[in-house]
Amino acid sequence: MRRTKGTLPTVRFFSSLLLTRSAARTRPLHFMVPLSYHPSFFPSVPQNHTHQHPSFNTHQTLYFSSQSDSISELILSNPWSENTENKLQESNPTLTHESVLYVLKKLHKNPGKAAGFFRWVSNKDESKLGTVAYGLILRVLCHKEWMSEFWVVLGEMGKKGIELDEETYKTLRGCFSREKMAKEAASLTEFFNDMVQRSALDARVGTVVKIILGSDWSEEVEKKLGDLKISFSDVGVVKILREVRGYPLRALKFFKWVEERSGFSHNAVTYNAMIRILGRDDCVEDFWNMTKEMKGKGHEMDIDTYIKLLRQFLKWKMMKEAVELYEFMMEGPYKPSIQDCIVLLRQISLSGDPDLDLVFRVVRNYEASGYSLSKGVYDGIHRSLTSVGKFDEADKILSTMKDAGFEPDNITYSQVVFGLCKAGRLDEACEILNGMEAGGCTPDLKTWTILIQGHCLAGEVDKALSCFTNMMEKNCDPDADLLEVLVTGLCSKNRAGAAYTLVVEMVEKARLRPWQSTYKNLIQKLLGEGKLEEALKLLNIMKNHNFPPFPDPFVHYISKFGTVEDAKEFFKALTVKKFPTSTAYLHVFQSFLKEGRHSEAQDLLYKCPHHIRNHVDIVKLFSSTEVGSPA
Numbered sequence: 001m002r003r004t005k006g007t008l009p010t011v012r013f014f015s016s017l018l019l020t021r022s023a024a025r026t027r028p029l030h031f032m033v034p035l036s037y038h039p040s041f042f043p044s045v046p047q048n049h050t051h052q053h054p055s056f057n058t059h060q061t062l063y064f065s066s067q068s069d070s071i072s073e074l075i076l077s078n079p080w081s082e083n084t085e086n087k088l089q090e091s092n093p094t095l096t097h098e099s100v101l102y103v104l105k106k107l108h109k110n111p112g113k114a115a116g117f118f119r120w121v122s123n124k125d126e127s128k129l130g131t132v133a134y135g136l137i138l139r140v141l142c143h144k145e146w147m148s149e150f151w152v153v154l155g156e157m158g159k160k161g162i163e164l165d166e167e168t169y170k171t172l173r174g175c176f177s178r179e180k181m182a183k184e185a186a187s188l189t190e191f192f193n194d195m196v197q198r199s200a201l202d203a204r205v206g207t208v209v210k211i212i213l214g215s216d217w218s219e220e221v222e223k224k225l226g227d228l229k230i231s232f233s234d235v236g237v238v239k240i241l242r243e244v245r246g247y248p249l250r251a252l253k254f255f256k257w258v259e260e261r262s263g264f265s266h267n268a269v270t271y272n273a274m275i276r277i278l279g280r281d282d283c284v285e286d287f288w289n290m291t292k293e294m295k296g297k298g299h300e301m302d303i304d305t306y307i308k309l310l311r312q313f314l315k316w317k318m319m320k321e322a323v324e325l326y327e328f329m330m331e332g333p334y335k336p337s338i339q340d341c342i343v344l345l346r347q348i349s350l351s352g353d354p355d356l357d358l359v360f361r362v363v364r365n366y367e368a369s370g371y372s373l374s375k376g377v378y379d380g381i382h383r384s385l386t387s388v389g390k391f392d393e394a395d396k397i398l399s400t401m402k403d404a405g406f407e408p409d410n411i412t413y414s415q416v417v418f419g420l421c422k423a424g425r426l427d428e429a430c431e432i433l434n435g436m437e438a439g440g441c442t443p444d445l446k447t448w449t450i451l452i453q454g455h456c457l458a459g460e461v462d463k464a465l466s467c468f469t470n471m472m473e474k475n476c477d478p479d480a481d482l483l484e485v486l487v488t489g490l491c492s493k494n495r496a497g498a499a500y501t502l503v504v505e506m507v508e509k510a511r512l513r514p515w516q517s518t519y520k521n522l523i524q525k526l527l528g529e530g531k532l533e534e535a536l537k538l539l540n541i542m543k544n545h546n547f548p549p550f551p552d553p554f555v556h557y558i559s560k561f562g563t564v565e566d567a568k569e570f571f572k573a574l575t576v577k578k579f580p581t582s583t584a585y586l587h588v589f590q591s592f593l594k595e596g597r598h599s600e601a602q603d604l605l606y607k608c609p610h611h612i613r614n615h616v617d618i619v620k621l622f623s624s625t626e627v628g629s630p631a
């Protein structure tokens, strides 16, 4: 627990520990540090910081003038009522595909309001609600208490022939299964399958898709498409694009062709569908060109597309693209939320060697849009700095953060501990924990775990164990995560025996329930070091924790190196209330025979229970090997 009073000594300690510089603590009016890292930020970001001191971070909406922001403000600050609807009506907003999605996204934590807004748009201008908007509202309404609205919306989709895309379908399924709503899940699947069948019957879409997927793009392909004499709608184009998404360049050719040759004019919906497909590492340039073209035509990237693209970029570790995408959105009217900035910073900091330039580009954009830095953002910057060992700069950020009214807390300290360990400065990392305590912020299990893991990763397993002892002395109880860290550390030094002792002790004394993966890894390591007895004991403990048996490495080991007695012990360890299955026995026999250990297999067979000896598969196995064996 952190006390607000009494944190001062902590910080003083912290600074004096980390700093060799003599710099006086500056108190900048706004966030200054990034400048020095920032040779090339996005050119169009305004650099005039007219906003207030970061500690007055209450009125961020002041800076948001976009119409969609005022709509969501209006809805969020009032109950959904006729009055609210009238106010909305009076403001007479221009609805676009992008603005509707943006507002829905802002309302996602208020299903009732989101549903009200959705209905209102639907009455006003139905054409603004396409697959994406329907998908979004369904995701918002996917809760037990909103089921009636959910089915109304889904029913409407069915009637209007609006497609439920596969990704949304999977998300909704996942949500139903998490909430244990099997009946709903079944109805949804039925709806989806029906829809897939019906759209498969949409022969024209199918024909176009087949032609595009049939070969590389060529004049021949264009001619075939032209001969179909189809007039395209945006729904049709989006469907086709989705079907050919695995071939982004062909999709792009089709996208261009359909406008040039068939008189179809692209809109925000089709553009967004196109750029979603192009957001991958093998066509980044096309992606940006198309995004710019879209913007040039007055369409915006919708917030749903943004979120999906960002997720994609992060998944493929395309950090630069992720940041550029963020910058692009922050310039437009549909700005990502504060949380998005924090998530992005977090992801950058987690990439093994965080790029500070990217960190500050994000922060600068965030600030330039009028947001003031929150604790989460400071943490994000600080995490990257400590991760690359820039402790002086990290400390500067901390003083800026303190000036803004945020005290260092367990997260702050944990980040410094992580960075120091990563930089091999283990003693200093330990000092941080002592200092924290002196400052009244008790290190928690997470902080200890980071410290101990840092030691293990640096190969200092004995020191890690001594930190662990310190931790136990301070009455901080370990958990399965920490045990996993220690076991991995010990095993990496070929000390599986010590890891085994530790696990047994933790299970007995601290009543800890290790992860299944910890058991499995340790069993394999023990067998690797020839410690069958310990491995078997571990198998027994694992059984007591109700994990399924883990026989494979044992079978392998015993048939190679073990005795008949070992095999018997193994069968005993596998026994839960009743004997192991005949298949389990069969595997062991097969394995012995494969190793050429026929006599041991025979001995073992003799010691097995009657029903196993007479089991048809086992009898067959032995008779066939006798016949088949050369001697």
Ligand SMILES: *[C@@H]1O[C@H](CO)[C@@H](O)[C@H](O)[C@H]1NC(C)=O
Pocket: 048, 049, 050
């Ligand atoms: C920043 O913008 C404000 C208002 O737009 C203006 O008054 C001020 O002169 C600008 N400051 C700088 C340094 O450009």
Ligand SMILES: *[C@@H]1O[C@H](CO)[C@@H](O)[C@H](O)[C@H]1NC(C)=O
Pocket: 285, 286, 289
């Ligand atoms: C993207 O646009 C630029 C400038 O218009 C152009 O030079 C480049 O060839 C385009 N790239 C692709 C892959 O189309």
Ligand SMILES: *[C@@H]1O[C@H](CO)[C@@H](O)[C@H](O)[C@H]1NC(C)=O
Pocket: 001, 410, 411, 414, 444, 446, 447
């Ligand atoms: C910090 O403390 C909070 C509240 O006790 C806890 O939820 C969080 O996991 C801790 N984080 C770290 C990194 O220690």
